[in-house]
Amino acid sequence: MHSSPRPKPAILVVDAHELSRALLTEALATRLDAVDVIGLASPDAWRADATVVARLAIFCMPAQAGAAAAERWTREHPDGGTSEPAVPLLLLCEEDDARAECRALAAGFKGLISSEASLELLVAAARVIMAGGIYFPQLVSAAAPLVAAQDAGAPIDTGAPRRADAAAVTDAPSPAGTPALTARETLVLAELRRGHSNKVIARALNMSENTAKMHVRRILAKLRVRNRTEAAVLVNTPRQ
Structure with missing residues (x-):
């Protein structure tokens, strides 16, 4: 008997803007070659796939909209598509003060990063969160x-x-x-x-x-x- 192939890890990039979504997806793919990077126009576009296990979802949206989206996502996607734990969420938004981070933390995000941050910093934050950590640089x-x-x-x-x-x-x-x-x-x-x-x-x-x-x-x-x-x-x- 042939065993089923292991699901491939993936990062989901959720961004309603096609151009910025495509650019970020491509940029992350060049720096994180061990995972697939999948672009989504909205959180609702994700469909659980037995061949892919989401290790991180990056929501590119304002903090308030992100909080609502995160709560809905957590309710609709309690796991990463298999028996894996819930998908950790990272919010990428313009707001980067402690108030925004508190709102993101309360909504269930594992991190918040400014849309003005460097790509290298985003990659580092993604790795920290995928490893089980959190990223809230301004919270305290x-x-x-x-x-x-x-x-x-x-x-x-x-x-x-x-x-x-x-x-x-x-x-x-x-x-x-x-x-x-x-x-x-x-x-x-x-x-x-x-x-x-x-x-x-x-x-x-x-x-x-x-x-x-x-x-x-x-x-x-x-x-x-x-x-x-x-x-x-x-x-x-x-x-x-």
């Missing part, structure tokens, strides 16, 4: 002042009543721009960025290890990432 960029201050050992102004130790940092909403993270969670996220364990985080921020674990769980849930590594990748992704 406003947290940089807090992170830098802590790196330097400087006092951090969170708007809370001043106390001598890190435990004084309250759970008031952080000015950091990260979605719904409190000031203390922002500090914990900064420790995750360095790869620190819960025990090290607890010692650095003068809290119990159980409290550190609680904050880590909340951070992962709020950022909609699966583990500490994804959270660290999100923070460490440089702005472009």
Whole structure:
């Protein structure tokens, strides 16, 4: 008996504009020779094919339209065409601020990249997402002042009543721009960025290890990432 050929991995490029879709499809195909690149005029044009497994879908559209399209796509395409996990989505749009990234993240995208970014950056982001990572370069960029201050050992102004130790940092909403993270969670996220364990985080921020674990769980849930590594990748992704 001959075994069935393995499905070929593919990247889907969803763009309503024929010319830009054709150009992007061709450009990605020259740089990602291990996968097929398939252009689609709309998300509805994709039909599951047993010979192809979609590893990534790139939606080229405004952030608001992308959010609606992603929700519909996830509902209609729970997997990649076989028994594979759901297809990760990358949004390519003009908006590239933290607000747009929060909207994309809430809609289920694994990344957002500006339409003004270089092709090399798009390819890199695609590879990160296909490998199971996420790409939101601006989502926590406003947290940089807090992170830098802590790196330097400087006092951090969170708007809370001043106390001598890190435990004084309250759970008031952080000015950091990260979605719904409190000031203390922002500090914990900064420790995750360095790869620190819960025990090290607890010692650095003068809290119990159980409290550190609680904050880590909340951070992962709020950022909609699966583990500490994804959270660290999100923070460490440089702005472009």
